[in-house]
Amino acid sequence: MNTRRTKTQIYVDILRSVQRSRGRLKKTHIVYKANLTHSRLEEYLDFLLSKEFLVEEKNSKQIFYAITEKGSRFLGEINKLKEISEAFGVPL
Amino acid sequence: MHIIIPVWFYGFDSAMYFVSSIVGFLLSFYFYKIYSLSSDKKHSYLYLGFLLLSIGLLSLAITDLYSYIAFSNCHASCILGIIDDVFSLEDFAYLAYFGLSLMAYILFILAYGSESPKFSKGMLLFFVLYVILIAKFVPISGECNVWESYHGYFHLTSLIMLIFVSFRNVANYFEKKSLNSLLVMNAFIFISLFHVFHLFVFISGWMYVFAHISMLIGFSSLLLMVLRLKK
Numbered sequence: 001m002n003t004r005r006t007k008t009q010i011y012v013d014i015l016r017s018v019q020r021s022r023g024r025l026k027k028t029h030i031v032y033k034a035n036l037t038h039s040r041l042e043e044y045l046d047f048l049l050s051k052e053f054l055v056e057e058k059n060s061k062q063i064f065y066a067i068t069e070k071g072s073r074f075l076g077e078i079n080k081l082k083e084i085s086e087a088f089g090v091p092l
Numbered sequence: 093m094h095i096i097i098p099v100w101f102y103g104f105d106s107a108m109y110f111v112s113s114i115v116g117f118l119l120s121f122y123f124y125k126i127y128s129l130s131s132d133k134k135h136s137y138l139y140l141g142f143l144l145l146s147i148g149l150l151s152l153a154i155t156d157l158y159s160y161i162a163f164s165n166c167h168a169s170c171i172l173g174i175i176d177d178v179f180s181l182e183d184f185a186y187l188a189y190f191g192l193s194l195m196a197y198i199l200f201i202l203a204y205g206s207e208s209p210k211f212s213k214g215m216l217l218f219f220v221l222y223v224i225l226i227a228k229f230v231p232i233s234g235e236c237n238v239w240e241s242y243h244g245y246f247h248l249t250s251l252i253m254l255i256f257v258s259f260r261n262v263a264n265y266f267e268k269k270s271l272n273s274l275l276v277m278n279a280f281i282f283i284s285l286f287h288v289f290h291l292f293v294f295i296s297g298w299m300y301v302f303a304h305i306s307m308l309i310g311f312s313s314l315l316l317m318v319l320r321l322k323k
Binding site for chain 2 (some may be wrong): 006078
């Protein structure tokens, strides 16, 4: 059985890990909570920041990533989109 | 080949095309959202496929309604010029619908066959050659309108394409066994039946009615699937 996560599943995992940690998280924590390498996380973070699902928050020397309202809405809607694509046999 | 359309059904087919096109636009919108997340070609094919199909159906809905209104206004004193205008408009709309639908079905095949590039390229080549052969060698009957002449070939081609898509959805249903996949499978089977009934419209006007009822059931299944997810 293929257990490789799809791109979208990884976006969801990142957003969920941030959401569950009071809405903001440091990059290192996202790496282990979403089970990714640093290099792969960069590529996914770029997408989530460009889509405004996450925003960077600078606090003295540390950088946090916080989930936006758009990101929370996306998490709510993703299940619906996943069900549609699965019903057509072309999983998201 | 002449197409028999019951007079009492005038306008209903237009309404059915309109409802079906709205459902198609809705699915196109959802697949656009899915594609913007996944960047997967399969999702873009479904997005574009439903978009083209919906534009084709909408063009038919508008043109059929226009022609019925034009005919019901002129009654027995129809001026030949008006009839010619209406028919050339119908010719244009039907040919646009034929072209857009065939493109949509090719995109559906690509969406389901893109896992195996050899298969999808082979299928695509087969259909392109098939369509070219029909366009090149099938004579246009002088007794019929352009769209009536190509009617049978269009529905046969569409049926062949949709059989493949339906089989993929039957397989998906037996794998998932979910109500949503059942509704999608049902939709493609009924849309295929729309083309089957259309192949026999020269026999009786009821074939035209059954074809449109099948199409409506098919698109209603898709609408039901989307509405279930809204809850």
